[in-house]
Amino acid sequence: MNAQKRYQIFSRLREANPHPTTELNWTTPFELLTAVLLSAQATDVSVNKATAKLFVLANTPQALLDLGLEGLKEQIKTIGLYNTKAENLLKTCRILLDQHQGEVPKTRRALEALPGVGRKTANVVLNTAFGQPTIAVDTHIFRVSNRTGIAPGKNVDQVEQKLLRHVPREFKQDIHHWLILHGRYTCLARKPRCGSCLIEDLCEFQDKTE
Template sequence: MNKEKRQQIFSRLREANPQPTTELNWSTPFELLTAVLLSAQATDVGVNKATARLFPVANTPQAILDLGLDGLKEYIKTIGLYNTKAENLLKTCRILLEQHGGEVPATRKALEALPGVGRKTANVVLNTAFGQPTIAVDTHIFRVSNRTGIAPGKNVDEVEQKLLRHVPGEFRQDAHHWLILHGRYTCVARKPRCLSCIIEDLCEFKDKTE
């Protein structure tokens, strides 16, 4: 795919959705970090239901710690892998209090040192909470990048590096959200909705649906 096509693709995505953002509900960097940590192998809808109950009661590292392991599990037990996630969140809260004054750090190295926080989670927090032009490659972005030809790659790291290299600078801050939403609602896994796709004529996917 050439530079002009990518420019047109992101121009259309921006025109259709000028201010894209995550579908997770959050109001502070810590709430976002918590929501993203809980969202692994879970839906945003499911996470939002749990945090709607959790955050009014505990939305700071100290408040989460005060709940204790069993108390925290009561709030998030509807989410997949909640036992492991509860343990990681408590460990993360402890580190935030001991090493970062209770604040979420704004560097990749510090974020990835937190239990349960990998590169994808760190990228989401850096992008959405701190306005850094990172791109977190999840299953949706991996699929859309490969299927359309925007940034094909064999693994998530390769796709991330290609996106950072090829997405025009003016779109890099919001590219993450545009691609996720496009993969979630239009370029879906089993049968992409090509007829209703605003970039269908620019996409290089050979097996388009009618």
């Protein structure tokens, strides 16, 4: 895929959704970090249902620590892997209080030092909470990037590096939101909805559906 075709794809995605954002509900960087930590191998819908109640009770590192492990588990038990997530979240709260004055750090290195926070989670927080042009590659973005030919790669790291290299600066802030939404609602894993896809004529996928 050449640069001109990519530019057309990104332009159409921007025109259709000028101000994309995460579907996780949050109002502070800490709430976003919490929601992203809870979202691993879980749907945004299930996380939003849990955090709607959790954030009323506790939405700061100290408040979550005061809630305690069992109290936190009770609030998030509807989410997959909630035992491990609860433990990691409380460890993260302790580090935020001890090392960052209770604030979510704005650097990748500091974020990835937090329990349960990997590169993808750090990218989401840096991009969505702090406006940095990072690109978080999840299963949807990995699939769309490979299937369309925008940024093919054998693993998420390769796809991320290709996206960083090939996506023009004007699109970098929003590209991962566009691609995840495209993968979630149009370019589905089992059967993509090519017939209703706004970039079908630009996509290089060989086995298009109706």
